Amino acid sequence: MLWPKATLPSLLHLTPAWLWERGLKGVILDLDNTLLPYGEEEVPEAHLAWLKGLREAVPVYLLSNALPKRFARIQEKLGLPGHAPALKPWAGFRKALKTLGLPPREVAVVGDQIFTDILGGNLLGAYTVLVPPLREQEFFYTRFIRLLETPFRRPWEGMGS
Numbered sequence: 779m780l781w782p783k784a785t786l787p788s789l790l791h792l793t794p795a796w797l798w799e800r801g802l803k804g805v806i807l808d809l810d811n812t813l814l815p816y817g818e819e820e821v822p823e824a825h826l827a828w829l830k831g832l833r834e835a836v837p838v839y840l841l842s843n844a845l846p847k848r849f850a851r852i853q854e855k856l857g858l859p860g861h862a863p864a865l866k867p868w869a870g871f872r873k874a875l876k877t878l879g880l881p882p883r884e885v886a887v888v889g890d891q892i893f894t895d896i897l898g899g900n901l902l903g904a905y906t907v908l909v910p911p912l913r914e915q916e917f918f919y920t921r922f923i924r925l926l927e928t929p930f931r932r933p934w935e936g937m938g939s
């Protein structure tokens with residue numbers, strides 16, 4: 779119940795072709811650390827472009843445990859169906875399925891957390907897809923860039939600026 783059906787290196791790997799190959803016709807998508815970094819309200823450019831392409835192919839439902847006001851602002855900007863707080867893994871998935879109008883086996887549940895997204899999706903009988911948490915990716919990326927920047931920063935640090 780805790781194993782995802784698939785693990786992808788990033789959300790961008792979830793393409794319409796990937797879904798079609800697996801008979802998947804809709805997506806229930808997590809918000810925090812999946813579509814955008816935890817606690818933020820702006821969806822990264824790359825994810826906006828990805829989402830646009832995905833929505834042209836299949837219906838997407840945003841299901842989140844986020845607080846309702848913040849969620850409503852993000853949802854309105856994106857113009858996606860969805861709701862929050864969903865109390866994943868226990869609640870929210872049925873409503874999402876009903877809106878998508880699809881049986882569970884034709885729906886991909888996509889998220890970064892085992893105990894909410896993956897467990898909830900597996901209990902539902904959906905095709906669960908785990909992606910790495912965005913915040914950690916960002917931290918890793920930031921650390922990596924900092925490391926690259928280090929030799930270029932040093933001369934300035936000694937100049938008392």
Ligand SMILES: [Mg+2]
Nearest residue numbers: 808810811890
């Ligand atoms: Mg999440």
